[in-house]
Amino acid sequence: MKYEKRIVCYFDILGFSSKVCNKTIDVVEIEKLFNDISSIINDYPQDRITISYFSDSFVVSIFYRTAAPTQLEFIIDALEKLLEYKLIARGAMVYGEVRHTDKNVYGPAMVKAVHLEKYAKYPRLILDESLDELPLPTFGNESITYRSFFNDYKYVKTDSVDGQFYIDLLGELKKKKKLDKHKSILESLISNGLQDDNLFENSHG
Numbered sequence: 242m243k244y245e246k247r248i249v250c251y252f253d254i255l256g257f258s259s260k261v262c263n264k265t266i267d268v269v270e271i272e273k274l275f276n277d278i279s280s281i282i283n284d285y286p287q288d289r290i291t292i293s294y295f296s297d298s299f300v301v302s303i304f305y306r307t308a309a310p311t312q313l314e315f316i317i318d319a320l321e322k323l324l325e326y327k328l329i330a331r332g333a334m335v336y337g338e339v340r341h342t343d344k345n346v347y348g349p350a351m352v353k354a355v356h357l358e359k360y361a362k363y364p365r366l367i368l369d370e371s372l373d374e375l376p377l378p379t380f381g382n383e384s385i386t387y388r389s390f391f392n393d394y395k396y397v398k399t400d401s402v403d404g405q406f407y408i409d410l411l412g413e414l415k416k417k418k419k420l421d422k423h424k425s426i427l428e429s430l431i432s433n434g435l436q437d438d439n440l441f442e443n444s445h446g
Contacts, residue, residue, distance in 0.1 A: 244338035244348050247302040248372070250316055251354035252330040254323065255364060257297040274326050275299075281318045288312055291341045300351065302341040307376050313396040313408070316366065320410045324423050329430050333357035334408070335369040360405070364430075368397060368406040 260266040275294050282290045289304035301319065303312050316334070323330055335357065337350030353369065361367045373386035388406040391397035395416070398409040411427075414420040 244340055247339050248305050248336050249339050249350040249354045250301040250334045251358055252299050252332040253358055254297050254328050254330050278319050278322050285315055293346045300346050302339055305375055316408055317413045324426055327426050329364040331361045331364050332366045333361060333369060334366055336371045336374055366408040
């Protein structure tokens with residue numbers, strides 16, 4: 242038994258614990274949400290993707306394949322599914338050693354992802370520099386890194402305020418012509434977040 246090198250994404254679902262405690266989201270809806278996110282794996286049959294849920298968080302780990310760098314599409318799909326349930330997340334994405342089974346998830350990469358989540362500060366999934374260890378099919382350009390590649394290509398943007406690389410959910414929804422579909426939900430979430438001091442503040446640090 243040993244660790245495996247994987248991409249690890251830790252998601253903190255903002256406001257979820259409050260909804261659960263206040264029973265504004267019931268057991269049936271929670272079960273359906275988690276089942277719907279898990280079912281997205283079926284759209285990626287060639288990828289080894291594992292998901293675990295606990296409290297107001299969930300973890301996705303992906304065995305990286307150089308031939309399929311667009312595995313980031315799975316992360317976009319998971320974030321979009323949360324939006325359909327009027328939920329948003331904050332978190333971090335790292336690359337490193339982890340042990341992720343149907344029963345447990347642990348390891349250095351998991352610890353790091355949880356630790357980095359607080360640096361996301363507001364609803365976004367930030368990308369750690371450890372991801373730059375991943376090889377890319379860059380056609381001879383060995384100097385470009387994983388985060389820079391996708392920042393130039395798609396899926397990733399750089400925050401002009403703090404320089405963090407993050408998953409560009411809104412940009413991807415716009416490209417897919419799905420932004421209008423989620424516009425009212427996003428506006429409501431932003432409005433509620435500004436009114437509720439606890440919604441966007443760090444819940445783990």
